[in-house]
Amino acid sequence: MISGEDLKAALPTEPVRELIETIDAPKIASGKVREIYDLDDSVLLVATDRISAFDVVLPGGIPGRGLILTQLSHFWFEQTKGIAPNHIIPNEGEILCNTLKLSRDSQLRSMAVRKLKPLEIECVVRGYIAGSGWESYKQNRTVCGIELPAGLQLASRLPEPIFTPTTKASEGHDMPITAEEAANVVGRDVFEQVRDISLKLYDFGSKLAAKAGIILADTKFEFGTDADGTIYLIDEVLTPDSSRYWDAAEYKVGSSPASFDKQIIRDYLETLEGWNKTAPGPELPLEIVQKAQSRYLEVYSKLVSVV
Template sequence: MKTTQPLLTTNISQLKLHNRGKVRDIYEVNNDLLIVTTDRISAFDVVLPNGIPYKGQVLTGLSEYWFHYTADVTENHLITTDIDSIDNTFVRHHKDILQGRSMLVKKVNVIPVECIIRGYLAGSGWKEYQKFQSICGIKLPAGLKESDKLPEPIFTPSTKAHTGHDENIPVSEVINLIGKTLTDELKEKSLKIYSKASEYAKSRGIIICDTKFEWGITNNNKTMLIDEVLTPDSSRFWPLEFYTPGKPQPSYDKQFIRDYLESIHWDKNPPAPALPPDIIQKTSEKYLNAYKTLTGKSLI
């Protein structure tokens, strides 16, 4: 690894910019897309001014790992993470920036539903359970504690509202949006991936509390897993050795940043406050630890 300086943005002027999201810069390459994961981090839907060193490499490396691991459950959009193998001079020219944090992927039509699978009672699910004994309208047994394992994983889809915040929606609304056949397929595949990944992660000492999957559909109607998958940005990862139901859990994900921002009483409106160096360093260590624990390899 050449540098620990976080990469906050990319500007490859020779390539057409397809989209610049909170964390990813996406370029068009031939008929495919190049997803470049920067070290930007967002919390409460606001991008923070500081980057987290190695975050882009962790998200890319973990996504690649899980895409391969779950390939028997579903097809995905990953073509390669090897910059040298991409048939584009401009991409290879920027190898020093792109290698390790980029995925060349198939271009598909994005399905406008986020498939959230919850295996444990945490976050907004715990808040809702306390009021209604349910999550997204799904009734749960009485007497569950915060961080308890659910009787079985549940499918709680959400969609993007116009404000950019995610909104939980009932399955009936998903069916209205995309039809029953596709809804059933996404639910079944999302639950299968979660089940397979959770079992593996637990054997490595990590509980996947919950996670979010995104899906696309090709022009010939083939469903594909897209975006990132089972990363600390799209999931809650808890260390198994410290798991104690009845309270919030320590985590490997960006909940650490959210907790810090809550502690300083930021109003969650832009601009976001700068992060202290120790918070940046600890967050970077959490991401790197998650990668090492799950894959058995060190990034640095």
């Protein structure tokens, strides 16, 4: 685990949108943020500093964002391995350093992972009512078919965390589905396993975050299976991009506190006139970039400092 101060010192001064060094492996895909390479019996995921908003990849990026998110995922994978096995391969360090001979920057933004078959649902756990869950609650007091108590306000803590799966969309937005619909997609046994694992992960994560003065309002987990059907935690885990983190000191029922993610960027983009949320996206002012970077680094530093 790398400390917040050491991670801050390792951040590049300019965003890494494209990798400068050549990776000695075939590239499988290039996503909004990640570059993905085939390592024969495993896969290399390299997170750039590209950033998207409203499904548009923006020019520039947030210096070190990919590095921060990768290291936070590594932290959580290590912390939660007693709850669920994860996709990080045991000899990852040797692969990154000795086999691929990656630079220090690329090592910090990379994961060497098992080749698995991703489940076709995303596993969302909510401990507080916010975001799309709040919009659904206002309509009919339900979220993904789960009826909730009357009288909840925005950002209210739920009586107990709820499991609210979504579809996994290759393009566009994931859509909420009921438990029955999710079970039909992945099978009843697998559904019950990932539901139970997800709730345990949320409970663990929310308790650790609370020690750091942070509220884990909701989060998304992804899982994959190997040829034997073993379920692994994959992708990223409990990062500000897959989770809604609030500063406990700012929390107040009835309003949604600023989250530790790219909400600063979304809020800025909403103020622009003349951009219709289609490509190409606008350049971000330096002030907004610096604020976003600071929020990412702040949540990382707070979380890793409590263990």
